[in-house]
Amino acid sequence: MGANLPKVVVLRWGHRLRDERVTTHVALTARALGAAGIMLTDVKDEKIRATLSEVVQNWGGTFFFQIGTSFKKAMKCWKAEGGMVVHLTAYGENIEASNVMERIHATGRDLLVMVGSRKVPAEFFSREISDFNVAVGNQPHSECSSLAVFLDRFFNGKELVNEFENARLEIIPQKHGKKVLSRGRA
Numbered sequence: 001m002g003a004n005l006p007k008v009v010v011l012r013w014g015h016r017l018r019d020e021r022v023t024t025h026v027a028l029t030a031r032a033l034g035a036a037g038i039m040l041t042d043v044k045d046e047k048i049r050a051t052l053s054e055v056v057q058n059w060g061g062t063f064f065f066q067i068g069t070s071f072k073k074a075m076k077c078w079k080a081e082g083g084m085v086v087h088l089t090a091y092g093e094n095i096e097a098s099n100v101m102e103r104i105h106a107t108g109r110d111l112l113v114m115v116g117s118r119k120v121p122a123e124f125f126s127r128e129i130s131d132f133n134v135a136v137g138n139q140p141h142s143e144c145s146s147l148a149v150f151l152d153r154f155f156n157g158k159e160l161v162n163e164f165e166n167a168r169l170e171i172i173p174q175k176h177g178k179k180v181l182s183r184g185r186a
């Protein structure tokens with residue numbers, strides 16, 4: 001993707017220790033679909049840190065993860081640096097039926113994309129927190145599916161051919177079967 005594209009970071013709100021699998025899937029989605037990193041606020045989950053660290057070592061790239069910062073602090077820093085906040089919610093402006101994506105692109109600013117897990121606080125819908133409330137359709141589904149569709153539309157599909165530098169493992173696409181290139185540790 002072009003170097004001049006805004007940076008996209010994902011914030012997963014409301015993670016509980018029993019949400020480990022879903023949060024890991026949110027992080028894998030974020031990484032594979034072009035986000036620069038993920039913040040997991042207000043909790044420390046060492047298992048997730050270890051899983052993500054292993055994924056980045058094996059599959060390459062520079063994806064960062066910040067775990068345990070307070071939500072308020074993360075939000076304050078992000079906004080102080082000029083970043084914008086997009087909250088993915090079934091209650092927001094429909095990504096297909098409205099021009100919300102054009103308006104987001106037009107800002108040209110770095111983007112913090114917030115997804116929930118359990119019910120999010122009402123203040124998340126306010127202007128003070130979210131510059132845009134975006135619905136990937138107005139039916140409830142999941143943080144992974146909404147994030148995947150949002151990122152793919154934001155990057156216009158270009159993120160799907162991103163190169164991940166310094167990978168130990170690389171999939172060589174095949175019509176049939178599986179081929180993985182393995183470069184041992186340096």
Ligand SMILES: C[S@@+](CC[C@H](N)C(=O)[O-])C[C@H]1O[C@@H](n2cnc3c(N)ncnc32)[C@H](O)[C@@H]1O
Pocket residue numbers: 087088089090091114115116117118119120134135136137138139140141142143144146
């Ligand atoms: C499984 S949902 C939890 C919903 C929660 N039970 C509630 O009532 O708000 C988890 C997250 O998925 C995302 N999500 C679910 N459906 C969505 C949609 N249609 N559009 C955008 N995001 C959606 C939101 O970020 C939401 O916080």
